[in-house]
Amino acid sequence: MKRRLAGTVLVLCMTLSAYAGGLRVVFIGDSITDGNWGSAGGRSKPSSERNHTDMNHIYGSGYMYLCATYYQSAYPGREYEFFNRGISGNTLENLEARWQQDVVELAPDVLSVLVGTNDVHYYLQRGTGEPFDFEGWERRYRSLLDRARAANPEVRIVLGAPFVAPVGKLRGSDDFALRAELVERCASVVKRIAADYGAVYLPYDELFEKLLRKEATSKETYWIWDGIHPTPAGHRRMAELWIRRVRL
Numbered sequence: 001m002k003r004r005l006a007g008t009v010l011v012l013c014m015t016l017s018a019y020a021g022g023l024r025v026v027f028i029g030d031s032i033t034d035g036n037w038g039s040a041g042g043r044s045k046p047s048s049e050r051n052h053t054d055m056n057h058i059y060g061s062g063y064m065y066l067c068a069t070y071y072q073s074a075y076p077g078r079e080y081e082f083f084n085r086g087i088s089g090n091t092l093e094n095l096e097a098r099w100q101q102d103v104v105e106l107a108p109d110v111l112s113v114l115v116g117t118n119d120v121h122y123y124l125q126r127g128t129g130e131p132f133d134f135e136g137w138e139r140r141y142r143s144l145l146d147r148a149r150a151a152n153p154e155v156r157i158v159l160g161a162p163f164v165a166p167v168g169k170l171r172g173s174d175d176f177a178l179r180a181e182l183v184e185r186c187a188s189v190v191k192r193i194a195a196d197y198g199a200v201y202l203p204y205d206e207l208f209e210k211l212l213r214k215e216a217t218s219k220e221t222y223w224i225w226d227g228i229h230p231t232p233a234g235h236r237r238m239a240e241l242w243i244r245r246v247r248l
Contacts, residue, residue, distance in 0.1 A: 024083070024107060024109050025080060025109065030117060033062060047101065059084050065235075083108070091122060093119075104151045112246075116186040117162045119186065162190070163205035
């Protein structure tokens with residue numbers, strides 16, 4: 001009788017542990033998602049080398065941090081787990097190189113991706129004269145989502161549009177018109193992918209265009225300080241959009 005009871009308790013414990021914890025939410029991307037988390041000597045560390053135990057600095061200081069703090073403080077009983085896998089300077093190719101470790105092995109229930117600005121930035125820096133490979137970029141993006149879906153067919157996907165703004169160091173830059181055009185086309189690609197994958201699409205480009213036009217202040221860098229990175233106010237609006245559209 002005691003042996004049978006012990007076996008029943010063991011099975012029950014195993015069942016409860018399998019369902020322990022809440023939704024796992026992974027944010028992956030570049031410096032906008034990174035939020036200066038895990039930098040040392042001006043170099044952004046790989047995810048595996050970052051401090052994952054210091055709960056005072058675990059999420060960086062951007063929109064991802066604000067999303068995580070909202071859900072974890074408002075719904076403690078749901079035990080949400082959030083993971084920041086943004087790394088400053090990353091392109092889609094960089095995400096591909098670490099996708100297995102930073103996405104697949106984390107087994108997210110929700111996967112949020114924001115990338116594209118650096119792809120355009122480095123393309124302009126190279127100045128090869130060759131056209132930007134939008135078809136190849138889209139294939140790579142889709143292949144990464146396919147890998148996430150293969151690992152978890154039920155994963156919920158959230159895709160953010162890349163963006164730039166004619167403020168800060170980009171204001172008056174010689175290549176801004178071309179930069180803006182290429183980033184806009186990347187955003188269009190992301191929007192098409194989101195529709196095909198049944199993903200939540202977050203038009204961050206439209207968000208900042210509207211803020212700069214309708215909620216402008218005397219300080220042109222109020223929402224985006226260097227043409228690429230949002231200010232704390234801008235990150236707050238990004239987080240609000242994420243929370244409003246995704247609705248965990």
